[in-house]
Amino acid sequence: MFARDLATPCPSIGVDDPALDAARLLAEQHLPGIVVCEPDGRPSRILPGSQVLRFLIPPYVQDDETLARVIGDQSAERLTSALRGRSVREVLPGPPAGELAVCRPDSTILEIAVLMARAHSPLVAVVEDARLVGCVTLPRVLDALLGLS
Amino acid sequence: MAVVAIAVFVAAYVLLASETVHRVQAALGGAAILLAAGVLSFEDAFHSPETGIDWEVIFLLLGMMIIVGVLRKTGVFEYVAIRAVKQARGRPVRVMVMLILITATASAALDNVTTVLLIAPVTLLVCDRLDIPPVPFLIAEVMASNIGGTATLIGDPPNIIIASRAGLTFNDFLVHLTPIVVVLVAVLIGLCRWMFRSAFRYDPARAAEVMELDEREAIADPRLLRRSGLVLGLVLVGFVLSPALGYAPAVVALLGSGILVLVSGLPPGEYLADVEAPTLLFFAGLFVMVGALIKVGAIDQLAEWATAATGGSVQVATFLLLGVSGLLSAVVDNIPYVATMAPLVQSLSQETGNPDNVLWWALALGADLGGNATVIGASANVVMLGIAERNGHRIGFWQFARYGGLVTLVTVLVCVPYLWLRYFAFA
Numbered sequence: 001m002f003a004r005d006l007a008t009p010c011p012s013i014g015v016d017d018p019a020l021d022a023a024r025l026l027a028e029q030h031l032p033g034i035v036v037c038e039p040d041g042r043p044s045r046i047l048p049g050s051q052v053l054r055f056l057i058p059p060y061v062q063d064d065e066t067l068a069r070v071i072g073d074q075s076a077e078r079l080t081s082a083l084r085g086r087s088v089r090e091v092l093p094g095p096p097a098g099e100l101a102v103c104r105p106d107s108t109i110l111e112i113a114v115l116m117a118r119a120h121s122p123l124v125a126v127v128e129d130a131r132l133v134g135c136v137t138l139p140r141v142l143d144a145l146l147g148l149s
Numbered sequence: 150m151a152v153v154a155i156a157v158f159v160a161a162y163v164l165l166a167s168e169t170v171h172r173v174q175a176a177l178g179g180a181a182i183l184l185a186a187g188v189l190s191f192e193d194a195f196h197s198p199e200t201g202i203d204w205e206v207i208f209l210l211l212g213m214m215i216i217v218g219v220l221r222k223t224g225v226f227e228y229v230a231i232r233a234v235k236q237a238r239g240r241p242v243r244v245m246v247m248l249i250l251i252t253a254t255a256s257a258a259l260d261n262v263t264t265v266l267l268i269a270p271v272t273l274l275v276c277d278r279l280d281i282p283p284v285p286f287l288i289a290e291v292m293a294s295n296i297g298g299t300a301t302l303i304g305d306p307p308n309i310i311i312a313s314r315a316g317l318t319f320n321d322f323l324v325h326l327t328p329i330v331v332v333l334v335a336v337l338i339g340l341c342r343w344m345f346r347s348a349f350r351y352d353p354a355r356a357a358e359v360m361e362l363d364e365r366e367a368i369a370d371p372r373l374l375r376r377s378g379l380v381l382g383l384v385l386v387g388f389v390l391s392p393a394l395g396y397a398p399a400v401v402a403l404l405g406s407g408i409l410v411l412v413s414g415l416p417p418g419e420y421l422a423d424v425e426a427p428t429l430l431f432f433a434g435l436f437v438m439v440g441a442l443i444k445v446g447a448i449d450q451l452a453e454w455a456t457a458a459t460g461g462s463v464q465v466a467t468f469l470l471l472g473v474s475g476l477l478s479a480v481v482d483n484i485p486y487v488a489t490m491a492p493l494v495q496s497l498s499q500e501t502g503n504p505d506n507v508l509w510w511a512l513a514l515g516a517d518l519g520g521n522a523t524v525i526g527a528s529a530n531v532v533m534l535g536i537a538e539r540n541g542h543r544i545g546f547w548q549f550a551r552y553g554g555l556v557t558l559v560t561v562l563v564c565v566p567y568l569w570l571r572y573f574a575f576a
Contacts, residue, residue, distance in 0.1 A: 058273070058274075058277065058540065059539045059540045060269070060270035060273035060274055060277075060536070060540055061270070061274070063266075063269075063270045063536065063539075064227065064267070064270035064271070066224040066227045066367050066369070067227060067270055067271065067274055067367075069224075069363075069366035069367065069369065070227060070231060070274075070362050070363060070364060070366050070367050071274070071362065072361075072362075072363055072366065
């Protein structure tokens with residue numbers, strides 16, 4: 001099974017687009033992450049949903065999870081203010097630490113799994129001729145590896 | 150041998166001060182060289198009460214780290230802090246006073262770094278809600294922590310070293326240091342009120358947002374809280390009664406931690422999470438290096454020079470010790486400083502006399518309060534700055550030093566009449 005067989009159409013977001021748009025896309029399409037493209041359309045990074053959460057939740061609550069209970073769910077909507085006025089670039093986690101989670105359409109399932117594990121990415125962008133043709137998500141890879149689909 | 154011991158010690162100190170290597174590497178590396186060179190034997194390093202590792206200090210720290218590890222899980226600290234802030238009705242000045250009092254009190258029972266780790270997130274949340282700058286609050290708290298920790302034997306690692314070396318009890322610290330620390334906390338509140346006057350902006354609408362916080366939710370496991378509270382209470386009573394019971398403070402802490410581990414039902418990963426192995430190893434290495442200085446006679450020689458410099462006057466020695474300790478602790482970590490000075494003060498006190506252990510109190514006050522002067526003066530300062538920076542509030546070296554220098558100067562000066570009146574004028 002190759003990347004082209006597992007890939008599904010997926011949205012991408014521009015690196016200078018509003019971060020709130022990225023969060024909305026992740027929520028509406030139930031994605032574990034989203035592909036980030038440079039202004040020329042070239043996929044450059046993967047923005048994992050967990051990174052958006054890290055940005056939404058103030059560091060002091062991440063340091064002391066007891067405070068999450070103290071604040072309560074009714075205050076959760078305040079958290080989205082952390083994303084207002086910010087671009088995707090600002091939310092991305094620093095400079096890319098490892099390799100980019102990008103594969104070719106003819107990459108094998110194991111190659112994709114290795115890439116995901118090494119890049120700690122729940123999503124791999126399938127790129128052909130510097131153009132995004134789809135994404136392979138973590139559940140799809142696990143399904144294929146475990147023979148569930 | 151003396152040359153080797155002094156050279157290794159100075160080299161390790163330079164590495165510690167310059168932070169070119171991790172402090173554990175500097176301390177253990179130095180200790181290893183001294184053992185390999187034969188300056189200290191196995192017996193000298195591990196079994197001798199004079200030159201060996203002070204196991205009482207190590208195990209007292211270990212016991213308290215385990216107790217703190219369990220207490221942190223209860224959420225009681227967050228509960229108390231948020232309740233106090235709500236009592237203050239979200240008025241910034243009152244909030245700061247409350248947080249200073251809570252931090253100083255907690256620091257007397259817990260180590261300063263833990264206190265800072267617990268109070269800083271609550272402070273950031275409250276300041277976020279009140280829409281006021283958190284930096285003045287964070288600086289005030291870390292200073293309250295360093296001052297509050299001075300009050301008791303277990304409040305600050307230098308006090309543990311002093312107590313062990315001098316044979317002082319928990320009650321000695323309560324009688325001699327706690328009264329002046331109460332005064333110093335009041336002085337700190339006054340200073341903060343003045344230093345940070347522009348930060349106290351009150352907005353009733355924002356204060357109402359603080360009142361929405363539900364502190365009761367912080368207590369996730371009331372059963373754990375009851376058990377931990379009972380054991381902590383017993384441990385504190387144990388410290389007070391330790392001379393009568395014949396138990397050393399380290400034994401009390403180990404008994405308390407053992408009981409707490411049994412009754413809490415927490416897995417090892419949770420109650421051991423706060424055990425800082427690097428800190429314990431650092432202490433072990435440090436004790437070996439200082440032990441080598443004692444064995445080769447360097448400490449006695451220094452004590453002789455110090456006695457000559459003070460003219461054999463305990464009064465001069467006391468105030469010199471207070472001032473020099475305050476000054477040096479501002480630029481070097483006060484733990485290695487006190488570990489080095491403790492045997493020196495012990496020798497010095499035999500020459501000059503030491504009425505009511507005044508030299509030990511001068512060393513403790515100078516070293517603990519000096520830690521407030523600069524960012525690098527105390528571990529708690531470094532930790533607090535890290536938390537502030539991670540939350541988008543950078544505190545510069547000089548910004549801290551501006552406030553810290555003033556607080557150190559004033560608090561050390563306040564100690565002068567205290568020591569003079571109590572130990573000399575009316576002795």
